[in-house]
Amino acid sequence: MCKPGCRTYEAKVTKLEPVSITGSPLKSLKNIFGYETYRPQQQEIIENLIRGEDAFVLMPTGGGKSLCYQIPSLHRAGVGIVVSPLISLMKDQVDALQACGVKAAFYNSSLKSREARRVLAMLHGEELDLLYIAPERLVSDEFLQRLRDIPIALFAVDEAHCISQWGHDFRPEYSRLGRLRKLFPQIPMIALTATAESHTRRDILDRLHLRHARCYITSFDRPNIRYTVLDKIKPFSQLIDFLRNHFGEAGIVYCLSRKRVDDLAAKLQSAGFNAAPYHAGLTTAERQKVQDDFLRDDVRIMVATVAFGMGIDKSNIRFVVHYDIPKNIESYYQETGRAGRDGLAADALLLFGYGDIAIARSLIENTQNPERKRIELHKLNAMVAFAEASSCRRRILLGYFDEWVEQDCGNCDICLHPPEMIDVTEDARKALSCVYRVNQRFGMGHVIDVLRGSKKERIMRLGHDRLSTYGIGADKSQEYWGGLLHHLVHRGFLQQDVGNYSVLTLTDAARPVLRGEQSLTMAVPRVKSAATLKASRRKSGDADYDEELFRRLRALRKTLADAAGVPPFVIFSDISLVGMAAALPADDEAFLNVHGVGTHKLERYGEDFLGEIRRYLQERKERS
Numbered sequence: 001m002c003k004p005g006c007r008t009y010e011a012k013v014t015k016l017e018p019v020s021i022t023g024s025p026l027k028s029l030k031n032i033f034g035y036e037t038y039r040p041q042q043q044e045i046i047e048n049l050i051r052g053e054d055a056f057v058l059m060p061t062g063g064g065k066s067l068c069y070q071i072p073s074l075h076r077a078g079v080g081i082v083v084s085p086l087i088s089l090m091k092d093q094v095d096a097l098q099a100c101g102v103k104a105a106f107y108n109s110s111l112k113s114r115e116a117r118r119v120l121a122m123l124h125g126e127e128l129d130l131l132y133i134a135p136e137r138l139v140s141d142e143f144l145q146r147l148r149d150i151p152i153a154l155f156a157v158d159e160a161h162c163i164s165q166w167g168h169d170f171r172p173e174y175s176r177l178g179r180l181r182k183l184f185p186q187i188p189m190i191a192l193t194a195t196a197e198s199h200t201r202r203d204i205l206d207r208l209h210l211r212h213a214r215c216y217i218t219s220f221d222r223p224n225i226r227y228t229v230l231d232k233i234k235p236f237s238q239l240i241d242f243l244r245n246h247f248g249e250a251g252i253v254y255c256l257s258r259k260r261v262d263d264l265a266a267k268l269q270s271a272g273f274n275a276a277p278y279h280a281g282l283t284t285a286e287r288q289k290v291q292d293d294f295l296r297d298d299v300r301i302m303v304a305t306v307a308f309g310m311g312i313d314k315s316n317i318r319f320v321v322h323y324d325i326p327k328n329i330e331s332y333y334q335e336t337g338r339a340g341r342d343g344l345a346a347d348a349l350l351l352f353g354y355g356d357i358a359i360a361r362s363l364i365e366n367t368q369n370p371e372r373k374r375i376e377l378h379k380l381n382a383m384v385a386f387a388e389a390s391s392c393r394r395r396i397l398l399g400y401f402d403e404w405v406e407q408d409c410g411n412c413d414i415c416l417h418p419p420e421m422i423d424v425t426e427d428a429r430k431a432l433s434c435v436y437r438v439n440q441r442f443g444m445g446h447v448i449d450v451l452r453g454s455k456k457e458r459i460m461r462l463g464h465d466r467l468s469t470y471g472i473g474a475d476k477s478q479e480y481w482g483g484l485l486h487h488l489v490h491r492g493f494l495q496q497d498v499g500n501y502s503v504l505t506l507t508d509a510a511r512p513v514l515r516g517e518q519s520l521t522m523a524v525p526r527v528k529s530a531a532t533l534k535a536s537r538r539k540s541g542d543a544d545y546d547e548e549l550f551r552r553l554r555a556l557r558k559t560l561a562d563a564a565g566v567p568p569f570v571i572f573s574d575i576s577l578v579g580m581a582a583a584l585p586a587d588d589e590a591f592l593n594v595h596g597v598g599t600h601k602l603e604r605y606g607e608d609f610l611g612e613i614r615r616y617l618q619e620r621k622e623r624s
Contacts, residue, residue: 025050025071032074032100034576034598039064041216045190046071049154054213055190056160056205060220061337062315065192066093069156072188073130074102078151079123080130083138084158085171088291090132092313095570097130101600106132123150136173144183152187155180157208160191161330164203181209189213194337195330197401220333220401224340225348227393228413231525232353233479235323236267242321242349243273243301250294251319253303254326254335256356264323265303275301295567297558306331315342315573322350327360328379329386329400342575352387354486358502390419390523419523424484425513427473428493428520431485432510434469435494440505444496447504448473448481483525491520545582549616553577556612560605571605572596584613 025046029035038046042064045055049072059065073080084090090106097104105119105128122128123146137143157163163174181189191204191213205213230238239253253268255261258279265277276290276299293299295314306326320339326332332350340346360380367373382400389396394409408415434447449456450464453471464470473481485504488494493510497503512518554568554577561568576596585591591606592599 025075028071028074029067031599032102033067034100034592034594034596034601035067036595040218042068045216048214049188049190050075052186052188054188054210056201056210056213056215057190057192058196058201058215058217059192059194060218060222061194061334062222062341062343063194063218065158065194068192069154069190070097070102070130072190073153073156076153078153079126079128080153080156081138081147082130082132082156082158083135083174083177084132085135085162085174087134088288089158089313090134092295092567092570094130094132095566096313099566099570099601099604100598102130103128104130104132108132108134108137120146126151129153134173135171135177139176139179144179147184152184155184155187155189157189157191158193160193160204160208161196161200163207164196164200175207178207178209195334195401197330200330220398220403221394221405222337222340223409223411224343225336225346226411226413226416227336227348227350227397229350229352229387229393229526231479231483232351232356233525235351235353236264238351239264239268239321239323240271242319242347243268246319246347247273248300249318250297250300250314250316251302251321252317252335252338253301253321253323255303255305256324256359258305260323261303261305268301268303273301274299275303278302278304280305292567295569296561297568306335313341313569314338314567315569315575316344317341317346318344319347319349321348325350325352325356325360325387326383327364327376329383329397330379332383332386333397333401342573344575344578350387354482354489357384358496390414390421413526419526421521421523423519424487424522425516425519427476427484428488428513429516430469430472431481431488432493432506432514434467434472435504435506436514437467437469438464441503443502444482444485444504447485448478451481452476452478479525484522487522545578546584546616547581549584549613550577550581552612552616553580553609556608560608572601572609580609580613584617585610586614 023031026038026043029038041059045057045068049055049069055068057065057068059068069080069082082093084093084106087106087108087110090108091110094104094106105122107116107119107123111119119131123131133143157174157177162171163177180187189208189210191208191210193200193204196204201215205211205215232238243251253264253275255264258281261277261279265275268275276293278287278290278294280287282290290299290302294302297316317339320336322332322335326335336348339348357380361377364373364376364380367376386393386396386400392408392415393412395405398405410416430451431447434451438447438450446458449459450467450470451473453465453474455465459465485494488510489496489504491509492507493513495505495507497505513520554574557568557571557577561571564571573596576594579594579596580591583590583594585594587610588602588606591597591610592602597606
């Protein structure tokens, strides 16, 4: 929904100066989008789709999925119909396309009646190259009837995992998209997603009736993202330590509940950080305002539930923090993938707390659908295994999606700072004995109090201060015993009954440990690490650049974006500004050689950016 003063669709249409599409798709890649070469598999996908073949595309976030249908839509007769699940995503992509001179529009509930009629008139007048639309509106009988009289270049189903119950973000309205193949059998269709393991892939192809589609699966790897997991001990302090190394940069902090989002955003604001909350409990106008502020760099940190961010096109997000553990690896992968879309270095931090797992597991247990419960528990267990890992996190992450690599990544906390393993056999026997001595009737907190010799009234009242295990662990911290007990639960030596106040009970597997027949090791809890607190600064192969000039170009971009009513990344991404600050282009030809600069953007912004570069170089010369 547009707020007062925001860019309206009508205003964008009147300013649009479309480019003429001539020559090969490769020329369009350079002249319109400003890219010199294709990324892996893009060329084959684009050329086959232009020929009229169906395609299924699995590419990582920021891997170039959109170009796979945008360029064919420009080179095939008719309009490309793009199914997109979020209004904000449609707006971002249309803004970016129009900035490149492409005739694009969206049709959704955010448009006022006059604007909606204008878009439909452009559609029927064959004035559009691309139209973005929500699935429920596309498959309405009224809109399908409209399409029968309009030349269609292709159908593109973005975020295609939403169609599958195996997908992490299943949406019932997507299930009706299978009608398109039956109603328009001759129109090529492309389904695209960044997150789909084997079950989800098969389900997408089946539900969309893409039985003859060519499947293109590129690497899931995002080498510019550094993955770090910390044991959740003092989460707010851990978060503050992390954010201090990203001060002034854009990022997202994900929480599982609305209340935690509100509380955390308020605490960050009090601590001097430019943060704002986002969740489904806010009004539509409030959510729209805070999202626009984030996209325009007026808000730097978005504290949000998973209601925020799917498909968000902001390219300069430098970090993503999971304050609570996600329910599955697909969600984790997609949410962390919102960082570093421009290819520059980014950080992903997960604060891993076993209490969060218990809450997530109890919510899943309440699911009425047995098959859905089985799937979700399987996915949660995989997420826990990732967080508990003591080997390269990227290899585990990629392996989940059936991609196997032979070498460790060198850019995760495990690779950079291998965990210290310690023998915990004797302490494990103490903990297991204590669970037995309290008659397997109490939860973790009570067991730790007994081990550490607490003088709480409840301990005394129950007589647990007279147990043989009372105080035998006083030399270790509460955090240590908590980590060890969680380790024993997840190794199968203890069982935690979430439905009965999280009471701990021994399993048969505990007997060999208690009898001294089995030894046990555990990684030292990772609370704070140099890998986390030192922000990643690898430039993914980019040359060194003048950071002062980069800051000035970023300020210029913000000024131009505010004047145009669009997010800054629509004008140029950070990686384009880095390219300018590295190459120092002096004329139009050199400016065109910068990544992300096409002919339309040269005409529109070249004078401003080249002028700023010249002024900076002159000032630097005068200072020297």
